[in-house]
Amino acid sequence: MKKEPVQPKEQIVSKRIQSFDEVVSCYSEDEAIGEASRCLQCAVASCASGCPVGIDIKKFIAEVCARDYAAAYRTIRQKNNFPSMCGRVCPAEYQCRRTCVFTKKGLSFAASSAINIHFLERFIGDWGLLHQASTVSAPAARAPRVAVVGSGPAGLCCAGELARAGIKVVIFESLHKLGGVLQYGIPAFRLPREILDVEIKNLEAMGVEFVTNFVVGRACALGDLFAQGFSAVFLGLGAGVPSFLGVPGETLCNVYSANEFLTRINLMRAEQFPQFHTPVNIGKKVVVIGGGNTAIDSARVALRLQKIRGFSPDTTLLYRRTETEMPARRLEIEHAKQEGVIFSFLVKPLLLRGAPDGFLKEITLLRCERGEPDQSGRRAPVDVPGSEYTLPCDVAVIAIGLRANRLLTAATAMLTVDAYGDIIVNPDTMETSIENVFAGGDIVGGEGTVIEAMGMAKRAAAAIIKRFAAKGD
Known part of the structure; x- marks a missing residue:
């Protein structure tokens, strides 16, 4: 009988929304061995074709099974300098895991049963950071x-x-x-x-x-x-350079690009204001506009800041398509849902309206319906005439891409x-x-x-x- 995937432990929701501590834990050794042992060691390892840097996935997983972690680390490092980071942030479900044999049509395996290649890579990457110092000598004085x-x-x-x-x-x-x-x-x-x-x-x-x-x-x-x-x-x-919506009200106070919002928090410690002197305003009702990983990150950050500052979390993500068409990672979407982010699909911003003092107070939205597929292969959002409605908010984060x-x-x-x-x-x-x-x-x-x-x-x-x-x- 096929073994079920081994999932790493996660922080409980009530604790994780009050801090910026890592949500997903690294595999233990037993968990890594258990997951690696699920690999069928296919004669033609289709998973490798999904890796943009060409890691020999089959080989490093076999080395994990053999508990030869040093060899697995060397195998990964031949192609990927930063396995510990990539194991955490790579959208594996769209890359290596997508081409795992467990996802193939005609087999009785669900896509969710694909080998957790990214978690195994992270396990080896973290092992390497603890045990493997760089053995590369500094370049010669006359090197180019x-x-x-x-x-x-x-x-x-x-x-x-x-x-x-x-x-x-x-x-x-x-x-x-x-x-x-x-x-x-x-x-x-x-x-x-x-x-x-x-x-x-x-x-x-x-x-x-x-x-x-x-x-x-x-x-x-x-x-x-x-x-x-x-x-x-x-x-x-x-x-x-952030992209904007092109609607009235984007210059109101408390309207941020995701780039600015995340930079203030991640780089300048704005979440610890006034201990650190870069402010970021977080109100009682936050909206985030977008459907990618940056939008999900922004929503999860905003919700944490609301909790840390004593507000009841009220963060809504607005997206013009459906959930299945979101480009964000499935894992991050699920984490956002667990943490209490509200999702509103098939909606399109028309107007950001402010109070007399110049601060944002509400957003006007238009409902959409699914049309014909566009150049991305996804069904395009089509306006529903007369479906406008208003949503109160005091902070908006625009996360629709960068140029x-x-x-x-x-x-x-x-x-x-x-x-x-x-x-x-x-x-x-x-x-x-x-x-x-x-x-x-x-x-x-x-x-x-x-x-x-x-x-x-x-x-x-x-x-x-x-x-x-x-x-x-």
Whole structure:
């Protein structure tokens, strides 16, 4: 008889909504062995085809079964520099787990019975952080130098790949803390900051240097980096400009973009105001607009802040499609429901209305119905005339996506971008229109996942390493 999936333990809801402590626990050793033993060790491991960085999933799971955790860690690290982080934040149900044989049609297995590859990866990643120090030596004094712009997942991954090849890397970060979206965008209850800190320290041990509070494109031009002796540049800029609804009232007080809202809390400790001096207003009725992971994160954060500040949690997520069409991870949606987030589907914001003092007081919504499929393959929302209604709220968070920040690209005439401001690259090498300038992550393909950004960074790093080898550097 097929074994049931082993699910990791989770904090009870009543406790977790009062803190930013991690919700999902790591597998114990017995739990990891139990889950790994469910793997059928397929002759053709279809799960690997769903991994953007090509981890040998079948091999590392077999090594977990054999309790050879060091070997499993080495197997994963051959393709993924940051298994502890990816095991926590990767949308595995849309990637490796989606292609697990347990989800195949014609078999008596439900999609939910797919191997919990991400939890096993996290188990090994956490084991590695405790037991496996970096064995990569610092680069030689005459090694080629590469500048990496941005310390998000793409930048960190590219830097790690290059450092392992003996290349000297300097990462330039515009903010005062490292990690990009891993630092400012993902709440600590999903990605504890100590995990990120350890990964960054490992890169430092490999010889990677970090320069913070430095905006390439303003503090210096892209070309200046070559003048400073760098042989190549990797742009891992991310997508940092929020999209808005285009409806009246978006400039009212207490209307936030999700980018600002999460940055204030994750990076500047606004949840601890006034102990920390970056405020964020949380009222008694919060609405979050959007259906992706960022919207779910914003809603779960808002609900926690309401609880911490003594309010009865009242946070509503508004989405113009249905739940099945939400791009957010299923696990995060379920967690949000457990925690008390209210979901309102097939609704469209028309107007944000304020009080005379300029602060938000309500939102006017229009009901929608499902129409024909659009370019995304999902059924488009269609307005229902005359269905307007008003919902009281004193805080709104707009989480409908991010666009490219054009600060650097606008200042670099030879750098070719598309109509959205994303950098155009050779998909095989990730090289841009400027020789020896490479790019990856959200600045290339628009918003994507952490592991997708890392996949692009690995391709860029491989191309840079190959180029240096050809030149004999």
